[in-house]
Structures are given as structure tokens and as C-alpha cells.
Amino acid sequence: MSAATVSNALSGKGRVSAEMVEKIRATAAELGYVPSQAGRALRTGRTGVIGLVLPDIANPLFPQIAQAIELAASSSGYGVLIADSRGDVSTQTKAIERLIDRDVDGLVIVPRRGTRVADVGCPVAVIDTPSTPGNTVAADHWGGGQQIAEHLKALGHRRVLIIGNNPASNVQNDRAGGIRSVFGQGLHTDTLWIEPLEKVSGKGCPLGLAGKVAEGYTAFACISDLHALRALTELQRAGINVPEKASVTGFDDLIWSPVITPALTTARMDMTEIAAIAVAALVKAIRERDPFDPEIGAPVTAEKSKVPMHLVVRQSAAAPPALQPVHTTATAATSVTEGGHQS
Amino acid sequence: MSAATVSNALSGKGRVSAEMVEKIRATAAELGYVPSQAGRALRTGRTGVIGLVLPDIANPLFPQIAQAIELAASSSGYGVLIADSRGDVSTQTKAIERLIDRDVDGLVIVPRRGTRVADVGCPVAVIDTPSTPGNTVAADHWGGGQQIAEHLKALGHRRVLIIGNNPASNVQNDRAGGIRSVFGQGLHTDTLWIEPLEKVSGKGCPLGLAGKVAEGYTAFACISDLHALRALTELQRAGINVPEKASVTGFDDLIWSPVITPALTTARMDMTEIAAIAVAALVKAIRERDPFDPEIGAPVTAEKSKVPMHLVVRQSAAAPPALQPVHTTATAATSVTEGGHQS
DNA sequence: CTGAAAGCGCTTACAG
DNA sequence: CTGAAAGCGCTTACAG
Numbered sequence: 141m142s143a144a145t146v147s148n149a150l151s152g153k154g155r156v157s158a159e160m161v162e163k164i165r166a167t168a169a170e171l172g173y174v175p176s177q178a179g180r181a182l183r184t185g186r187t188g189v190i191g192l193v194l195p196d197i198a199n200p201l202f203p204q205i206a207q208a209i210e211l212a213a214s215s216s217g218y219g220v221l222i223a224d225s226r227g228d229v230s231t232q233t234k235a236i237e238r239l240i241d242r243d244v245d246g247l248v249i250v251p252r253r254g255t256r257v258a259d260v261g262c263p264v265a266v267i268d269t270p271s272t273p274g275n276t277v278a279a280d281h282w283g284g285g286q287q288i289a290e291h292l293k294a295l296g297h298r299r300v301l302i303i304g305n306n307p308a309s310n311v312q313n314d315r316a317g318g319i320r321s322v323f324g325q326g327l328h329t330d331t332l333w334i335e336p337l338e339k340v341s342g343k344g345c346p347l348g349l350a351g352k353v354a355e356g357y358t359a360f361a362c363i364s365d366l367h368a369l370r371a372l373t374e375l376q377r378a379g380i381n382v383p384e385k386a387s388v389t390g391f392d393d394l395i396w397s398p399v400i401t402p403a404l405t406t407a408r409m410d411m412t413e414i415a416a417i418a419v420a421a422l423v424k425a426i427r428e429r430d431p432f433d434p435e436i437g438a439p440v441t442a443e444k445s446k447v448p449m450h451l452v453v454r455q456s457a458a459a460p461p462a463l464q465p466v467h468t469t470a471t472a473a474t475s476v477t478e479g480g481h482q483s
Numbered sequence: 484m485s486a487a488t489v490s491n492a493l494s495g496k497g498r499v500s501a502e503m504v505e506k507i508r509a510t511a512a513e514l515g516y517v518p519s520q521a522g523r524a525l526r527t528g529r530t531g532v533i534g535l536v537l538p539d540i541a542n543p544l545f546p547q548i549a550q551a552i553e554l555a556a557s558s559s560g561y562g563v564l565i566a567d568s569r570g571d572v573s574t575q576t577k578a579i580e581r582l583i584d585r586d587v588d589g590l591v592i593v594p595r596r597g598t599r600v601a602d603v604g605c606p607v608a609v610i611d612t613p614s615t616p617g618n619t620v621a622a623d624h625w626g627g628g629q630q631i632a633e634h635l636k637a638l639g640h641r642r643v644l645i646i647g648n649n650p651a652s653n654v655q656n657d658r659a660g661g662i663r664s665v666f667g668q669g670l671h672t673d674t675l676w677i678e679p680l681e682k683v684s685g686k687g688c689p690l691g692l693a694g695k696v697a698e699g700y701t702a703f704a705c706i707s708d709l710h711a712l713r714a715l716t717e718l719q720r721a722g723i724n725v726p727e728k729a730s731v732t733g734f735d736d737l738i739w740s741p742v743i744t745p746a747l748t749t750a751r752m753d754m755t756e757i758a759a760i761a762v763a764a765l766v767k768a769i770r771e772r773d774p775f776d777p778e779i780g781a782p783v784t785a786e787k788s789k790v791p792m793h794l795v796v797r798q799s800a801a802a803p804p805a806l807q808p809v810h811t812t813a814t815a816a817t818s819v820t821e822g823g824h825q826s
Numbered sequence: 827c828t829g830a831a832a833g834c835g836c837t838t839a840c841a842g
Numbered sequence: 843c844t845g846a847a848a849g850c851g852c853t854t855a856c857a858g
Contacts, residue, residue, distance in 0.1 A: 142829045147853055157827060174584045178530065179851030181521035182834045189564070189585070197553075200738050203545045210540070210567045214578075219564050219585050221532070224553045235557075241517045242532070242562050345742060366739055369712075373743040376719035395543050396709055399688060400716040432834090485845045490837055500843060522835030525850045775850090 150175065181243065185431030189219040190422060191239035193249045195232050197224040200366060200394050205267075208415035209248055216423050218245070236260065245431075246422040246440075252309065263425035265418040266439045269311045270446045274439040277417040277447065279409035281311050284449030285318020288361055288389050288407050291451060293322060296459035297359040297387060301352050302331040303371060304363035312363045315391060319361050330357075334367065347371060350378040353386055358459045365390035365397050368404055383457035393452055403454035410447050417442045493518065524586065528774030532562040533765060534582035538575050538595045540567040543709060543737050548610075551758035552591055559766050561588070579603065588774075589765040589783075595652065606768035608761040609782045612654045613789045617782040620760040620790065622752035624654050627792030628661020631704055631732050631750050634794060636665060639802035640702040640730060644695050645674040646714060647706035655706045658734060662704050673700075677710065690714060693721040696729055701802045708733035708740050711747055726800035736795055746797035753790050760785045 141164070149156045149164040156164075167173075181187045192209050194202060206222070213220045223239050225232030239247065246263040265276040272278075292300055302319055304312040316331055323329045334347055349360065349371055360375075362368035368390030375382050382388050382402055390397065393408035421442040484507070492499045492507040499507075510516075524530045535552050537545060549565070556563045566582050568575030582590065589606040608619040615621075635643055645662055647655045659674055666672045677690055692703065692714055703718075705711035711733030718725050725731050725745055733740060736751035764785035 143851080144830080144853075145828060148828090151853085153853090160827080176525070176851050177584075177586050178521055178524035179834090180853075182519070182525050182836085182850090183852045183854080185834075187521065192565075197550045198546045198738060200543060200546065202549070203541045203543065206545070206549070206565060207540045207567050207569065210565055211569075214566075214581060219581070221562050222535075222549060222553055222565055224550050226550065226554075238557060238562070241520070243520050346744065366742075369739050370742050370744070373716065373719065373745075376716065377724075377744040379722075381720075395541060396712050399709075399713050401689065401713070401720040402716075486835080487837075487846080488844060491844090494837085496837090498843065503843080519835050522850090523837075525834090525852085526836045526838080528850075 147175075186245050186426070187243045188217060189221050189242070189244050190419070191221045191223055191236070191242075191244040191247045193223050193225070193232070193236055193239070193247060195225050195229075195250070195252045197222075197226070199252075201392055203395070204392075204409075204411045205250060205415070208411040209419065211412070212415040212419035216419055218419070218423070245426045248418055248422060252306075252311075263422055263429060263440050264438070265422040265442075267414060267418055269314045271314055272310045275445065276421055276439055277414055277442045277445045278311075279414060279449050280446045281314035281449070282318035282321075283446075284391065284407035284409075284451075285315040285320075285361075286322050287318075287449065287451040288391075288405075289319040289322030291405065291453060292359045292361060292387060292389065292459075293327070295359075295387065295456065298459070299328045299357050300330075300359045300361050301349075301357045302329055302361050302363065303334060303347070303367045304331065305334050305336045305367060307333050315363050329361075334370075347374055349374050349386075350380060353378075353380055357386070359387040359389070362388065362390045365392050365394040365404055365406055368406070369396070369400070372400070372402075372404070383455040385460055387455055387457065387459070389455070397452075398454065405451075405453050405455045407449045407451055409449055413447050417444055417447070490518075529588050529769070530586045531560060532564050532585070532587050533762070534564045534566055534579070534585075534587040534590045536566050536568070536575070536579055536582070536590060536592045538568050538572075538593070540565075540569070542595075544735055546738070547735075547752075547754045548593060548758070551754035552762065554755070555758040555762035559762055561762070561766070588769045591761055591765060595654075606765055606772060606783050607781070608765040608785075610757060610761055612657045614657055615653045618788065619764055619782055620757055620785045620788045621654075622757060622792050623789045624657035624792070625661035625664075626789075627734065627750035627752075627794075628658040628663075628704075629665050630661075630792065630794040631734075631748075632662040632665035634748065634796060635702045635704060635730060635732065635802075636670070638702075638730065638799065641802070642671045642700050643673075643702045643704050644692075644700045645672055645704050645706065646677060646690070646710045647674065648677050648679045648710060650676050658706050672704075677713075690717055692717050692729075693723060696721075696723055700729070702730040702732070705731065705733045708735050708737040708747055708749055711749070712739070712743070715743070715745075715747070726798040728803055730798060730800070730802070732798070740795075741797065748794075748796050748798045750792045750794050752792055756790050760787060760790070 145156055146164055149161045190213055210220050221239055221244060223235035225235045240261060248265045250267045266274055267278050268275045269278045269281045300323055302316045304316055306312050320329050335345055360371045362371055368388050372382055372388045375386055380386055390404045390406040393406045397404040397406050421440045425440040488499055489507055492504045533556055553563050564582055564587060566578035568578045583604060590603060591608045593610045609617050610621050611618045612621045612624045643666055645659045647659055649655050663672050678688055703714045705714055711731050715725055715731045718729055723729055733747045733749040736749045740747040740749050764783045768783040
């Protein structure tokens, strides 16, 4: 039989009798025949591969993202090519170019620190935060912040320190903004922007949290579990019991969050759904596009662009009673440092 | 001019005059011409893409590995397609098949829990541990264990608890074996295999380390920073100061290890070199192979297959004097739990 | 319903 | 040193 018939039978494009399709399918399976991607790509202009670009591949969130994108992509018949830029913007631009040069059909970009998504000659799905222009889909970081704040508020906390590391990040600002929006009503929050990880010398870099406890802060709402881990260990080291004397919360539910002592209360993104929406929107744009027309790319849009975050409660001791509400009376400030027993 | 000349000029395959090459290069750059991978792949039988297979993509080591492999591969002109198997063996087999079906030129596999690398129709580089048959290149996990042990020994530790989570893992056994080989000489070690992460309920899962301290253990040599983190926070929570009352060490230098309090002493793999060697060996095998001959794949070999680990010392308090050597006298056992002040 | 033909863009012998 | 030709494996009109 002819190659054309085989092609039509395997792709189910019709115009082939049912029995022929059956016979061809069986023979193909028996021979282990798989159509060559190269031939198909050359003919159709589509490679069936999308690129995944993360400006900071060293981010501990990367496994979650990569896993979710890979699952969503392979479910739609796409492969995932990764590109790394090691935090550097020019390297990132080159990385994107390499992906384009490899004829990816589309790109999923998780930008940090303001990636330019212009001039890319293929559809692009952007995963950032709903308040960022051009965002395709993302977790509701603001809403996640609100959930964290409601939880802390219900525990009796009245003075909360928000800890982030990048005031230029939309994601971080939305998370912090969500927290403040709940605590802003007569209660007290302050924000501590700490050194980014890369700049930390290596021999630790204390955040001075014992002092913050002395000032009356009873909760540390960290913008990432990574910061929460720094906060938690520093507090523990200072002899301040968590969660009895101070609460620590994070974001992202990183892999170790459930297994440390005490386990972290955190807000988790539904990366599976986010990835599914991003890939679906991307695939739709790819299919609608003329593959031989090298137009300028613009971020694709999805119907649902904001995915709720899930609060995961693992620490839940009430705030130290003596400290509520503290910023009017400074009385309790000394009592909380008493627990310290550094040697 | 003809396509053949352009092809020869751009690939530098010679038989083109220098001035012609110059002119063609300039014009290509000006037009932004990039040869189509699809056409090339169809003609040469090579896609210029390698697959990266990790049985457990959620592993926090993944960013390090992916970054290193991506760098090495792109330096050699290769793209990296990722495949995930979410810890499941059958999913992993399918993931490998998908990569093969996409005509990858070769595979880099980081096996966990005994991956079968047989019957793969392309060259494969295996990154496991030097003592595993078929390993292409890996960190010297045994030697890393020895370095950790020497460090602990020099600090005066005489009773060390090794903590791992997978007795079936060659990597973990080599690390533990290296530690034991140093402490085996008259000193005491024991090994605690803890629940794998996936099986932990979520509300924490204490390892009972306070009890181990009471038994006279002064150091906890964890097979991964992930376990070290569990150990450290549990000890801190129990009021046992680290490193004064007990030392905690890890492996892998995961991203948070330098920034927690106290920072972790750990043994780091040189993933950059490992990746470079693995990719170089793989690329060599790919180039030597007839791309149209679908032979059975066997792991490729590299000249240098064992890369030293680097000890990163960040905690260095001496062992509690009263506890050396402890397993002959149980006197000090009670004094170390006194520090506990859980509420 | 099935098959013969054209052509996607490249590279590699081969001829000039 | 340069160019014309063939062909990698596929899919898509088109003809039968």
C-alpha cells in the first residue's frame, strides 16, 4: 500500500476504509513503526516541541514547574526543551534564541525580574502573576497572601513582619500586598526585604529576627518557604519556640516544608492546573497559526487566568496572649527574648 | 549562489573560497538566517537533541543537574528535552520511549532505584555512582562520605548516626559506606533509615533524635541536605543546640544550605564537571555512531568516571567534651537532654 | 477509497 | 572552487 494511505490511516485524517485503517494500525504496532518527527516537521512546519524558559532555573520551585509543564505538554503530544539563563538577562535572551532556532512551536516563560517577551517569533504563554500585563495564567498570589493573613489573624496575631527578597518582583509584591490588605485594617505589618540568596556570603546571614520579636512581632509571613526556612532556623537558634512564641509561614509548599520541625504553614500554587491552562492556551495558538508565517509573537491569553492558591496549615499555635495587641503597649517585648539560650 | 555552497560555507566543511565564506556568513547574519533543524535532521539522521531522564524530577537536586546538563549540552550545540516519570518505573519507561520517538540522539539518565538502561536504541550516559556497573561518570560518593567523616572525627566526634532514607540506593550506600570506613576503626556508627519523603503524612514525622542524643550520639551525618534539614530542625525544636551539642552534616549543598542557621556543613558534587564529562562522552558516541543504524544502546564510557566531592564546612564546633568517647561510659547521656525546653 | 506526485530544507557525493 | 542533482520521511492536494 502507499505511503499516503499509511499516513492518512495513522493520523486518522479519514478517506481510508475502516478495515484498511485497522490493518495498517496493527502492522505499524507490530513493526514498532513511529513516524519520523524530522520528516513531519519538515513537511508541516511544526516540531511538536515547546520550550520552557525559566530565568532562574536554580529556583527550588523549578522541579514543581518543570514536572507540571512536562506532564501537560506530553499529554498534548508535545515535548519540552529546557533553556537556562542562570539568572542573567543576556544569557536568557540567547537561551530563548536557541530555542527559536530549534524551531520550537511555542514557549512557556516564567519570568522573574522583568523578562521581555517581545519579538519572539512564536506563541508564548507567560506564567507570572495576574496583575502583570501580558500574563497568560498564574496563581492568585494576592489571594494567597490574603489566606495566609486571615490564618494569622485568626490565630490572634496583630503584628506581622512580611519577609521577601525582591521588591521588584510582581509575584512578591502581590503576595505581600494580599497580606497587607487583610492586616491593614488597624493592625500592624512591616516588610523586611532581605539579601537575595546569591549575595549571601555562605556563612549565614542573620535577619535579626530575635530583635523583631523583642519589638513585638509575633508572626513572620515569608514570601517563600525558602525565606521561611531561614526565619524558622534563625528563631530556633535564638531559642524562640515556633510556633508557641512566634509563627512562621511561607509560600509554595517546597519539598521539605512538610518534613521539618515544626512543619511549615504555607500557600501552595496549583501548578498542575496552571501548567494545564498555559499549555492548552499555547497549543491552541500554535494550531491556529500558520507555521510558515514568521509573525511577531505576543503572549497568548487563556479564559481562566487566575488560579486560587491553597492554604496548607501545619503550624497553628495561637499568638502569645501577652503580645496582643502589642504596638500600643511595649510591655511584653522583653519577655519573649528570655527563651534565648545561645552559648 | 547555490544552496550547496551556502551549506558548505556555513558548516565550514571546506571546498569554498575564503572570500565566498566571508560573504555568505555576512549575508546570513544580516538576514538572520538559521539553518532549519528539521531539514538537517531529515538529511543527517541527527536531531541535535539529547534527552534528560530523571526518575524523580521532584528531587531538590534537579535544578543543579538540569542546569549543568543544559549548559554542557548547549555548549556542544545540543538541546535538552526533559522527561519526567514521577517516580514510577512504568511511567519512566514510557517517558524514555517518548524521547526515543522524538529522535533524540542520546540520553542522559540519572537513575534512582534501579533503572533499566537496556534496549534503548541510542547512546546513553548514566550518572549514578562509581560503584554501579554501567555508570558513565559520577561524583565520588564514597570519598565524599570519607571527607564528611574525617571532618567529624577531627572535631572529636566518636559516636555518629548516619541518616538515609533508601537502603536500596547505591548512592546512599556509598555515601554511608564512606563514612563508616573512617569511623569503623574502633569508633561507633549506626545507621537510621527514615521514611521516604513521599510517605510522610504531612504533619511532621519525628526521627527521635533527642533520644539518640541521650544515647550519646553527638553527630548526625545525613545522606542528603534534605535529611539534614529534618534533623537540624528537630534538634533545634528539642532545644538541642547545633553545633554545640550536636553536629549535623548533609550532602549536595542544596540551595538553602548556606542560608539556614546554623548553615550546613555538606559535601558538594561538582555537577558542572560531571555534566561536562557525561555530555562529552555521549556526544562522542553519537558522532561515532551511524545514525541510520538502530542498534541496541549500551551505556557509554568516559575516561574519567569519578569526580571528587568538595567538603563545604560551615558548622565547626567541637564535639561536647563530656561525650568523647561515650559508648564505653554512659555518664554524659543525661546531661545533653537538659537543654530541651519544649513547651 | 486508494495511489502517484510534489515539495518541505537540508547535506552529500559527484560532475564541471 | 562552485553548482546541479538526489534523497532523507513525511503530508497534502490532486487524479484515478
